Amino acid sequence: MIEVSNIEKSFNGTQVLKGISCVFETGKCNLLLGGSGTGKSVLLQCIVGLMKPDMGSITFDGTVYTNSKIDIRQEIRRKIGMLFQGSALFDSMTVAQNVEFPLQMLTPEMSVEERRERVEFCLKRVGLENAGKKMPAEISGGMKKRVGIARAIAPQCTYLFCDEPNSGLDPLTSIKIDELIHEITHEYGITTVIVTHDMNSVIEIGEHIIFLHQGKKLWDGTKDEILNAEVPELKDFIFSSSLVRAAKRIDEETEGGMAAFAEGSESGGGI
Amino acid sequence: MLTTFGSFVLFLRGMVTRTERLSVLWNRTIDEAILIGVDSIVIVSIVSAFIGAVTCVQIAYNLTNPLIPQSTIGYMVREMTILELAPTITSIVLAGKVGSSIAGGLGTMRITEQISALEVMGINSTSYLVLPRILAALLMFPMLVILAMLLSILGGYLAGTLTGVMTAQDYIEGIRTDFIPYNIVFALIKAVVFAFLVSGISAFKGYFTTGGALEVGAASTGAVTNSIIAILIADFALAALLL
16 A cells, blocks of 8 residues: 655646645555646656655555655665556667566576566566567557566566556557556556546546546545546546547436446446 | 756766666676777777878978988877877767767667666666766777777878888887887876766766757767867866876
C-alpha cells in the first residue's frame, strides 16, 4: 500500500499539486484519472522519486520515502517498476537486453542462466517470446509497451507505475495492454498505479479511481461508483467521452445503456 | 554563471558519491573508450598528418634566410606539434566529434525518459552514464594525442621531402635537435585536462537537456562551443603555469 499525504508541488510560483492525500491499495489497479494539466504525471513523478514534493509525505508499506536516507530510498526504488509514456526503452540494447538490464544491475547474485530464464519468462508473459533479438526501433508502439512491462516486472517489483500506458495506441492494443497490466497486478499481488485520462481504461481495469482536477483530489472510489459520483467536474470529464455519451444516449432511449456499461465494466470486457 | 559552475560541481560530485559496481564501471568504460578513442582514430590521423604537412611547407616558405639551416624546419615542426598542435587541435577536433556525441546521446536519453528509467530502477544515472564517458576520455585523449604527434611529424616529413623543400636528412636532424622530454609530459597533461573539460562539459550539457529534439541539437552545439572555449582558456593557463 502506498500512502500519499498532503503533497504540494509548485513550478515557478504556479501550484500544480494542492495538498493531495490518497491511498493506493495493494493488489489493485489504482487509476489516477484527470484531464491534461491536472497534475497526474507530476504526482506520479513525486511518488516514484523523480521529483521532490515541496510538502507532504509518501509512505510505501509503512516506510517513509520522502526525505528519508538515500539507502532507504534506494531500497524502495529497487521494488519499483515503471512503464513510461514513451516506453523509455534503451535504444542501444535489444529487447532481451532491455528486460535483462535491471536484473544485471539490481541482482548481481543471479547467474547468467537464471537471468536468461527470467528474461524468457517475462517476455513470454507479455507475449513477446520471439522478439528478444529485435531492437526497440524495429518493434511497434504496442510491443514497446509490452517490453516496458516485461522490464518493469523482471526484478519482481512490488509496485508498478504506468504513465499513460495507452497513449499513442489503437483501441484494440490499448485494451490488450490494460488487460495485461490488470492480469499482472492480480497474478503477483502488486500495487499498481496508472496515470490515465482514458475512460476505456476506467471501464476495463479501474478498481480504485482517484480523480484529480486542477491539482486537487476531488473524488475517489470504484468504477461502479464513478457513474453516480456527484462531482460536477468528474461528470463533465466522464461524459466528455463519446463512449460514455453513447451509452447514456442508449440508456435514455432504451433505459438500459448505462446498465450495459456497468455490466461490461464488471465483466472486464467493456462495452 | 556562478550557479552553472555550482551545478557542474554538484553534478560531478553526484557522479562519484554512489558509484555502480566496479565490473559495471569497467565494462561501460571500455565500451565508451571504443566509441571515443577507436572510432576517432581516422579523423585524428587525417587532421594531424595534414597539419604536420602544412606546418612544414609554411615554415619552409617563411624561412628564406640562407644563414638559418634547413634542419630548423624539422625542429620547428616538432616543437609546434608536440607543444601545441597535437594536444590542442586534436582536442578541438574531438570536442566536435566526441563532445557533440556525448551531449546528443545523453540529451536524447533525457528527453526519451531513459535517464528517468535508470533513476526509477535505483541506478545512479550520472555514475552509470557520465563517469565511464569521462574515464574513457581521460584514457583515450592522451593516446590520440600521441598518435597525432607521430602522424604530424610524419606528415611534415612527407610534405618536406616530397615537395622538395628540404632533404630527409635535414628534417630528421631537425626533429632530433634539442629535444626536451618534459614537452611530451606537458602535452599529455594538456590532453588529460582537455579530455576532462570536453567530456565533463558535454555530459553536463546533455544530461540537463529539457524539451525536445530542438533542445538536443542546441545542447550539442552548446557542448562543442563551450568545450572549445574551455580548451583555449585552459591551454593558455597551462602554458603560463607549467612552462
